[in-house]
Amino acid sequence: MKMIDARGKNCPIPVVLAQKAIAAGETAFTVRVDNAAAVENLKRLAESRGYQAHPVGDGEGFAVTFAASGTPTAQAASPSQHAAAGDWTVFAGRDCIGDGDRELGSSLMRMFFYTLTQGDELPGTILFMNAGVKLPTLDAQVAEHLNALQERGVKVLVCGTCLNFYGLADQLKAGTVSNMYDIVSCMARSAKVVTL
């Protein structure tokens, strides 16, 4: 059985080495690592690629054995098939994701919209209210992503009352100024509304 020694190698190198083995068609191999985080990453990789992973402590770390279960898959499974494309709405009522560190929350928000642009499961509408209106006005990266999403048919609605409140009405870089009637109507017609 193929043995990959990834001890002493920082994340994500152990995962990269395992991915290479999978890409090479290996159906059974072992990766040796020296930390628990790498074990967890390898277990998730195995699960997403149709392998079973068996981690065993070996005194100097861990040996994670991969065994193909059924037909290995080249890529991770689609994360969600519950909602039809375009049949859901994103509601951003703030300019960062979650509570806690604002800089981290802002980065997470940019990552969210970046990720939307990279996929095929697009929402039908993205709504911005309250401090969320700072995203299509003041955040250049998010505005760029929103424009890209609009070109693919996503409707972007921005609360006009909120733009006025924050003095941002003349700084809108993406989306259409809207009102509560349109926003409520979009929510009502959506199969689900995801609030950030």
Added chain:
Amino acid sequence: MDYVMAAFSSTYAALLAQRAGAEVAAVQVMPVLREVSQGCGIALRLPPEALERVRGALAACGLKPEEYAFYAVSGQGDARSVRLLPGG
């Protein structure tokens, strides 16, 4: 190569690099690609021609080479390839 992705050893390093990188190039915040890590992580996307400027900015802001890595990314979807670039 379509773009360069910079991945980091910690969220703190990623946030520091975001500030430093934005001073010298049009960087975007993105999640670490699945090919690189199955975990959640903040990465930076930068145009290939900005690589050396960003590399210099990261060094200037106090990050050590072992705290970040650059990857060359080409293609999309199943055809996407990700290659580790030398030099931290």
